[in-house]
Amino acid sequence: MSTAPAAVTRLIEAFAQLPGIGHKTAARLTFFLLRNRLDLAVHLAEALRELKERTRFCSICYNITEEDPCPICSDPGRDHSLICVVEEPLDMLAIEQVGTYKGVYHVLHGVLAPSEGIFVENLRISELLTRVRSGGVREVILATNPTGEGDWTASYLVHQLRPLGVRVTRLGRGLPMGGDLEYADVVTLTRALEGREEM
Amino acid sequence: MHIRYLSLTNFRNYARLELALPERPLLLYGANAQGKTSLLEAIYLLATGSSPLTSLDRQLIRWNAEAEGLPYARVWAEVAHRARRYEIEIALERKALSNGTVRMHKTIRIDRVRKRRTDLAGRLNAVLFMPQDVEIVSGSPAVRRHYLDAALCQVDAAYCTALERYTEALRQRNAVLRHLRDEGGDPAQLAPFEEILARQGVIVAHGRRELVAALSHYAGHIHRQLTGELEWLRLEYRPNFDPAAPPWLKYQMELGLHYSGPPPGVTDEELVEAFRQTLVRRRKEEIARGTTLTGPHRDEMRFIAGSPALGIHEVDLGMYGSRGQQRTAVLALKLAELA
Ligand SMILES: [Zn+2]
Numbered sequence: 329m330s331t332a333p334a335a336v337t338r339l340i341e342a343f344a345q346l347p348g349i350g351h352k353t354a355a356r357l358t359f360f361l362l363r364n365r366l367d368l369a370v371h372l373a374e375a376l377r378e379l380k381e382r383t384r385f386c387s388i389c390y391n392i393t394e395e396d397p398c399p400i401c402s403d404p405g406r407d408h409s410l411i412c413v414v415e416e417p418l419d420m421l422a423i424e425q426v427g428t429y430k431g432v433y434h435v436l437h438g439v440l441a442p443s444e445g446i447f448v449e450n451l452r453i454s455e456l457l458t459r460v461r462s463g464g465v466r467e468v469i470l471a472t473n474p475t476g477e478g479d480w481t482a483s484y485l486v487h488q489l490r491p492l493g494v495r496v497t498r499l500g501r502g503l504p505m506g507g508d509l510e511y512a513d514v515v516t517l518t519r520a521l522e523g524r525e526e527m
Numbered sequence: 528m529h530i531r532y533l534s535l536t537n538f539r540n541y542a543r544l545e546l547a548l549p550e551r552p553l554l555l556y557g558a559n560a561q562g563k564t565s566l567l568e569a570i571y572l573l574a575t576g577s578s579p580l581t582s583l584d585r586q587l588i589r590w591n592a593e594a595e596g597l598p599y600a601r602v603w604a605e606v607a608h609r610a611r612r613y614e615i616e617i618a619l620e621r622k623a624l625s626n627g628t629v630r631m632h633k634t635i636r637i638d639r640v641r642k643r644r645t646d647l648a649g650r651l652n653a654v655l656f657m658p659q660d661v662e663i664v665s666g667s668p669a670v671r672r673h674y675l676d677a678a679l680c681q682v683d684a685a686y687c688t689a690l691e692r693y694t695e696a697l698r699q700r701n702a703v704l705r706h707l708r709d710e711g712g713d714p715a716q717l718a719p720f721e722e723i724l725a726r727q728g729v730i731v732a733h734g735r736r737e738l739v740a741a742l743s744h745y746a747g748h749i750h751r752q753l754t755g756e757l758e759w760l761r762l763e764y765r766p767n768f769d770p771a772a773p774p775w776l777k778y779q780m781e782l783g784l785h786y787s788g789p790p791p792g793v794t795d796e797e798l799v800e801a802f803r804q805t806l807v808r809r810r811k812e813e814i815a816r817g818t819t820l821t822g823p824h825r826d827e828m829r830f831i832a833g834s835p836a837l838g839i840h841e842v843d844l845g846m847y848g849s850r851g852q853q854r855t856a857v858l859a860l861k862l863a864e865l866a
Pocket of ligand 1: 386387388389390391397398399400401402
């Protein structure tokens with residue numbers, strides 16, 4: 329690849345840093361854009377720029393949003409006394425797709441994984457506790473993934489939340505162990521939400 | 528339980544071996560470097576999922592297999608157990624990654640279905656006695672813990688799972704301890720791991736205690752026979768976490784009566800809670816040290832023997848035993864595994 333123009337190499341290297349994309353796929357994507365109609369590359373470039381310029385974290389739930397607070401946090405039709413805690417924005421989208429959940433969210437942006445250098449200080453946990461402490465919250469649903477890391481995070485949160493006098497529940501056990509909310513189907517997620525258990 | 532058929536491909540010095548085995552004791556003999564040990568190693572691998580000789584799976588692949596373009600080893604056996612027959616297969620593959628490093632892939636199959644390592648428990652029970660096994664008596668406590676764990680994992684899948692969870696939680700808790708020491712932070716994030724350590728640790732300690740008691744019983748019996756009734760042997764389990772002993776126990780210990788177990792009447796639930804509280808209580812000290820100081824990962828087992836005829840009341844063989852005494856003790860231990 330050393331003979332390729334610098335612009336090509338740069339894009340390949342950028343693609344290769346994305347999760348799930350190896351060097352080969354990165355090269356294939358780059359040459360696809362090169363060969364294709366020019367406007368696809370331009371369109372993509374604009375979308376990428378807007379992604380960074382026009383999105384930010386919601387100052388209440390830390391979801392990714394264009395306006396702050398996000399549409400969910402500013403929706404008076406939703407139950408603001410019910411907070412569903414998720415690892416990533418994608419998990420939130422998965423639950424929204426089910427369409428039956430009427431509460432609000434809190435996005436942690438990760439899970440407790442000490443051996444990988446991720447501690448509670450690296451997550452949006454103190455923000456969650458402040459939110460609950462400021463009142464008006466009846467129940468917190470812990471919807472971290474059913475993995476080791478997800479369970480550790482939930483276990484920590486239970487200890488922090490219980491003294492604050494809120495009901496703390498965990499998504500039902502219908503979810504496959506080691507799985508990811510993001511990939512759960514609607515039926516499974518509905519059942520998991522309905523069958524949430526007191527912790 | 529016995530092996531009816533054994534097949535090796537590119538394993539150690541075997542390019543290929545197909546061997547039908549009779550259902551009776553078997554003596555393998557031959558000059559050095561003919562592959563007698565490798566054959567035993569292959570059987571042990573099938574029984575436990577790992578080699579007794581090396582933790583590097585890549586060493587198990589025949590050294591010039593890669594030069595021939597097949598960085599791959601396979602061990603396969605047909606096992607008969609009562610009326611049942613099943614196949615166990617372990618395949619090792621050396622894969623070169625694009626970034627230049629090499630990764631080993633181990634695939635375990637029982638009756639051609641992919642399984643986890645813990646599923647091997649109870650499928651093929653193997654006891655191996657090798658010259659270096661004397662380390663079990665004379666080596667470090669880690670050697671004895673490893674010995675107990677390997678023996679238990681062979682027959683008890685629940686133990687194996689508990690040990691895996693314990694080990695993982697220990698790794699995570701130690702990472703939190705170092706983080707708190709170096710950068711500070713919320714010590715409450717130790718709690719999730721302490722709960723796992725306490726719950727799984729009690730299962731691990733329970734399994735080891737029962738095994739040591741059983742081994743002590745059988746090995747003691749065998750040892751008396753091996754020494755012509757001249758010497759006796761006893762194994763002592765010394766758990767690192769021992770709940771407070773009741774007063775009557777202290778009295779018994781002063782009388783020289785051996786005891787290693789939780790006080791009677793104490794439930795598992797109470798043990799878990801006591802263990803968890805100990806972990807919480809020692810947090811400050813453990814943060815300073817950056818490591819977990821309490822728990823089965825620091826357990827010990829000792830070999831105690833005596834020979835009344837020679838006027839030797841009681842000695843710890845690990846510290847004061849002769850090489851010969853240590854060897855006899857290990858042989859008794861290995862034979863006890865068969866009981
Ligand atoms: Zn929001």
